Amino acid sequence: MYLTQGLHRAVQQHPDAVMTVFGNRTRTFAEVADRVARFAAALRAHGVAPGDRVAMLALNSDRYHEYLLAVPWADAVLNPVNIRWSPVEIAYSLRDSGTRVLLVDDAFAPMIPALREAAPDLGTVIHTGDGPTPGDAVSYEDLVAGHDPVPDARRGGDALAGLFYTGGTTGHPKGVMLSHANLMVSAMGLLSTGYLFGPGTRCLHAAPMFHLADLAAWNATTTAGGTHVIVPAFDPVAVMQAIATHGATDALLVPVMIQILIDHPQITEHDLTSLRTVLYGASPIAQAVLERAMKAFPNAAFTQAYGMTELSPVATLLSPDDHRRTERLRAAGRAAPHSEVRIVDAEDREVARGTVGEIVARGGHVMLGYWEQPEATAAAVRDGWMHTGDGGFMDDEGYVHVVDRIKDMIVSGGENVYLAEVENALAAHPAVASCAVIGVPDDEWGERVHAVVVLRPGQTLTAEELREHAKTLIAGYKAPRSAEFVDALPVSAAGKILKRELRAVHWAGRERQIH
Amino acid sequence: MYLTQGLHRAVQQHPDAVMTVFGNRTRTFAEVADRVARFAAALRAHGVAPGDRVAMLALNSDRYHEYLLAVPWADAVLNPVNIRWSPVEIAYSLRDSGTRVLLVDDAFAPMIPALREAAPDLGTVIHTGDGPTPGDAVSYEDLVAGHDPVPDARRGGDALAGLFYTGGTTGHPKGVMLSHANLMVSAMGLLSTGYLFGPGTRCLHAAPMFHLADLAAWNATTTAGGTHVIVPAFDPVAVMQAIATHGATDALLVPVMIQILIDHPQITEHDLTSLRTVLYGASPIAQAVLERAMKAFPNAAFTQAYGMTELSPVATLLSPDDHRRTERLRAAGRAAPHSEVRIVDAEDREVARGTVGEIVARGGHVMLGYWEQPEATAAAVRDGWMHTGDGGFMDDEGYVHVVDRIKDMIVSGGENVYLAEVENALAAHPAVASCAVIGVPDDEWGERVHAVVVLRPGQTLTAEELREHAKTLIAGYKAPRSAEFVDALPVSAAGKILKRELRAVHWAGRERQIH
The missing domain is CATH 3.30.300.30 (ANL, C-terminal domain)
Known part of the structure; x- marks a missing residue:
């Protein structure tokens, strides 16, 4: 199991189909594979050794997509940076992870001097924007053009695939270590539902690609051999245009994005009938919002996912069928096909149905641990069960109700x-x-x-x-x-x-x- | 990832639904879980330590299903025995694997003395039949009734889940070591197609459950929380009755079984409309046979799988869509969602499309190796690629055509x-x-x-x-x-x-x- 598996399969089966759409730029599977193999060579040439971390600080783009494939291709480790963080927080995560190579787009290029100052070990900065390359950075496109393709390292299984920093409310961010197996189990778990990212999927990336919610949707799409329709960031008009123009079929959104879309005066002016799946997370959806959203996206089935970065990130799913029953909308769903979920007390004993306790999950999607924090890892993962820190209860039919997180x-x-x-x-x-x-x-x-x-x-x-x-x-x-x-x-x-x-x-x- | 994951999920979500149907006997998910936990306790009481092999020599039954769950529950290793083998061959596999505990049903109880003679280390023999328990065996039902449930060991990932002996044409059989991850990746790969073992699946087990083809169907069904409809062995009337009576939706068959069914004079007398998927393997299906089968099973979509035990066992799939194009029926399909497949020459270089070479596959489904045969393992798995020994070529759209195996x-x-x-x-x-x-x-x-x-x-x-x-x-x-x-x-x-x-x-x- 390795992140590049789906790319190889797609190149073998439909090399000339479109893999990415970003603005006016489209790239086929064969083109992406070639560019990824070249950029992987460039990373090696810039001293990236197996296991080295390579970070990216950027809005969504087709180059973000290539980064997500080229880093594992080069046997290196992903470190997608939270774009909402301050330079101080970002520099902390770069230092903590020992990252020496960073990709930056036009939006974040101005941050380079501050990052170099606060993270002095930072070496090569690669500019992925379309604007002028900053003085101390190298151009992504020059690197792709200037290197011959190298073969895929194809390392996978329990090998570290990426560090995903989570912002705790207290103390410093922690780097969540996810393996190739973690991420591939997550992707196949979503596909195993039979109602997400099905045949011919064209996934819309409007949520930030650095976040594991979108990255999981990205990985499921890539595994399924689908197409990625990418917008730089969530903007209601850009999203509607992308759906209408490029026939996006599956979208990962959060309820507040759905709310903004259905409230938008132009919502009826775009053809949004291609959308067949809306996967949303982070919080439940209000019945009134859901009803309006179902009208706005007439062909879309809704699925809610609950989880956390440490679970790669999905633990439970509220299926399209569940959305047909109003009383279900209060729940976060049931254990996904790749997960076991339980509610336990402080001594890790399973509690009775209806009793509030801590939500824990187990399976091949549980993180390897927190980067260089064995104590925090041991506290969070006990006997294989990831302790979410979220309070909740389970009803008689196995639905998890998250109580604490939503301050229910x-x-x-x-x-x-x-x-x-x-x-x-x-x-x-x-x-x-x-x-x-x-x-x-x-x-x-x-x-x-x-x-x-x-x-x-x-x-x-x-x-x-x-x-x-x-x-x-x-x-x-x-x-x-x-x-x-x-x-x-x-x-x-x-x-x-x-x-x-x-x-x-x-x-x-x-x-x-x-x- | 562990084989018992789906059982736990199903017990949590629908404990009182039926998990197994065998003759007139049905058992709910909760009953199966309780019985499995008790039988696992019995195995421990009979000296089965973590990692010990436990064999089963029997026709299909609901107790075969429980064996497949109880052995991993007890942290032991499955060793399902090929029922077509001679006592000499079976005894060889028991000795080779160091198996000391064996389950035997009524059909194979007469073989016990010969096996004890030829495999002197064999200790406890457990009788799973409904007839009288042989003198030197203990009764399965007595063991289940006489032990309190133990918690599931929940060992998984790369831990050894089972030994699956394959009969080579030359030399002795080899024990293929498959991990929990191998088997779970295989199950999720099948489910990820979206057209196999979908919601509400009721899988018919007519092919022998010891064989990995049926075991993979069993595992996908268990992972999906579905129901197993089990007949002791392939018999056309029993199969038609089981489909008609119990509404089986998905069936694993081989072409010769399909042929026997469609040739049977009673084929039109049974209601076979519940069948929505026929998964067949081992060889391609003739166009004329397929056309008649489509009439006999009017709601069934056909899927062909190609692979081998060492690949847990699926590498390629010929989808229902592919079956709509006559010229596709000659192919064995394209790489499954969990697999990479290639055609290589004797130096492991990928050959051009249309050129015959050896079919190789890579991914999380590739076996751990052959039991105690490191040289044979190193010869078969090179750089992560399992070498099938089958000759074939790949066409321009990535379809694998098996040439040698079918003496095309x-x-x-x-x-x-x-x-x-x-x-x-x-x-x-x-x-x-x-x-x-x-x-x-x-x-x-x-x-x-x-x-x-x-x-x-x-x-x-x-x-x-x-x-x-x-x-x-x-x-x-x-x-x-x-x-x-x-x-x-x-x-x-x-x-x-x-x-x-x-x-x-x-x-x-x-x-x-x-x-």
């Missing part, structure tokens, strides 16, 4: 309030574009249901009107007692709504974040 | 004759039930096209009539110049027609088997 429930005035239910109700209001509901401290109620709302353009709404609307749909104690109206919700690099940030202003100075 | 071509009077084409023509004759075409030595022609034919009941035919019929469909030089009429064709344990045996009588005493 608060206790207000002694009553349990499930926030997703509240968000669902608020999203049904015609003036609401998107919203997040959190618990904030309240002297009377302990915790108070609080809404943070983005209105649609030209609409107005008061907190009281919002509360009255909610009460028409849900119990009065669940309706928000306060609300704030904002221009946008804070989202993570992966597109997750950062409820932590929303809560922070309300909980500042308090010792615990629940009452 | 002979040279007769200076003309190339493709035997599959001749068989195809003969099979179209209404009086022909099945046939095999071979080359036999001929003083005039060098090699002469010779047909071995099984007629349908009540039909008669002469060699000359057969030749005249063939000439209406193919060139005169391809039509058989001689024919013999037999009651049945010799087939291997896996259901392959043994052309070697057919040829042997004609080529006896000659130094080379081609002219």
Whole structure:
């Protein structure tokens, strides 16, 4: 099992079909294989030895795709950099991983001097942009043109394929070590469902390619011999145009991207009928949003994935069938075809159905460990089970409900309030574009249901009107007692709504974040 | 990755659904898991230590299914015995593998004394039949009832999962060592196609479960959480009844079994509409047979698999789509989603398309090696590529054509004759039930096209009539110049027609088997 397997197969079976579409540029499978073999030669020529880390700091592009194939081809190790990070954080990850070769595009070229200063071991910087090559960098295209192809190292199995740094909320980022087998098991697990990345797949890359969510979709597509339709970054118009122009069939999105798309005034102007699969992650989807999304993408089946980088990254899937039952939408799905999932107590004993505990997962997709952090690895992976740190419970049919991560429930005035239910109700209001509901401290109620709302353009709404609307749909104690109206919700690099940030202003100075 | 993963997932998601159907006996996923955990405890109690081999010599049954799960559960190693072998051959494989625990059913219980004599290290013999337990054996059901469940060892990845003895034509059988990862990659590769063992699969086991062809189907079904419909051995009426009664959806068959089914007078009396997939292997299917099979199984899509035990066992697949194009039926398909395949020369250099060479394959499905035969392993697996020993070529679209194995071509009077084409023509004759075409030595022609034919009941035919019929469909030089009429064709344990045996009588005493 090795990351380049699907490329070889595709070149053998349909060399002249298109593998990548990026703007006006298309490349066939045969062209990509040739370029990858040349760039792998260039990496070797620049001193990249087997096992060396090669980083990339860039927006999405067809060259990002080539990087993901050329590094394993050269028997080196991927290190895709989080583009939302500050130079200080990025430099930390480059130093921590001992990375000496870095690829940078036009968007991030200005960061090179700061990175060189903060990561002095950084050697060759390769410029993958279409603009002028910075003075101390070498041109990616010159390297491809200037080297003869080398054979694929074809190293795989348990060999390290990549380091994927995850930003912890405390302390420094950790480098998650994933093997070729980890990533290939993940790809085949997704394909094994039979409803993701099927024959003739044309995968849209709108989420950042450095993130393992998109990288897993990329790898499943590559394994299936499919085509990649790539946009530099999420932009609703670019996404709609890419789908309409290039007939994208499968897309990885996060709910906030889906929300932005369905709220966009041009959504009805583009032919989005080619889309047959929307795979979304990071958070559940509100019923109201799903219904509107199903209208916007009339041929698309929806699948939710739950997991984390350490699980390559999928542990559970909520299938298209599950999406036909409203009560299922609260769940994160069931164990994927390549995974085992359990809920355990602090002593790692499996708890009864319905009881909240820690979500753990086991299988060929569990990371090798954290880079140079054996203690953190031993704490996270015990007896083969990856401990996610997420709280959740499992229902009688094996569906995992993630409780902690989505801050599913608060206790207000002694009553349990499930926030997703509240968000669902608020999203049904015609003036609401998107919203997040959190618990904030309240002297009377302990915790108070609080809404943070983005209105649609030209609409107005008061907190009281919002509360009255909610009460028409849900119990009065669940309706928000306060609300704030904002221009946008804070989202993570992966597109997750950062409820932590929303809560922070309300909980500042308090010792615990629940009452 | 471990063989019991799918069982755990299914117990979590649908414990009360039926996992096995065998005669009048059905067992749910929860029951199977409980019985497996108890039998694993019994194996431990009988001295089976981690890594010990546990053999089974039996017809298909639900207890064979439990054996396949209980042995890995106990951290032991499977050793499914070829039921067509003689006691001498079986005893050799038990001695070679150091097996001390053997499961035997009613059909093979009479062989116990001979095996004990020839394999003196054999200790516990466990009787899995429904008849009386032989004197020196212990009852499987007593063991299951008498032990409390133990937790699953959950050992997997590159750990040895089973020894699968292959009968070489020369010398002693070799034990093919397959890891959990090998077998799980194989299962996920089949599922990744999207057209095999899909949602709601009910797999029919009519081919012998000891053989890796059926075992791979078993493992894919188990991984997908499906149901197993098991018949003791291939019998056309039992197969038709099992499909009709239990709604089997997917079946692994070999062409000769398909032939027997479609020739059976009762074929139209059973409702076979539940069958949606027929996976066949071992040899290509004749166009005439395929057309009749498509009528007999009106909802079934056909897939051909090519491979060998050492490849866990699938390397290439001829998809249902490929079956819609007549000219494709001569091929063995293209690299499966988990495999890379190539044609190489004697120096392991890839040859040009259309050139015959050795078929080699690479990927996570390549065996760990031959048991205690490092030299044979090194000769077979070079630079990660398993050398099949089969000759073949690849066409421009990446389809592998197996030449040697199917004795595809002979040279007769200076003309190339493709035997599959001749068989195809003969099979179209209404009086022909099945046939095999071979080359036999001929003083005039060098090699002469010779047909071995099984007629349908009540039909008669002469060699000359057969030749005249063939000439209406193919060139005169391809039509058989001689024919013999037999009651049945010799087939291997896996259901392959043994052309070697057919040829042997004609080529006896000659130094080379081609002219």
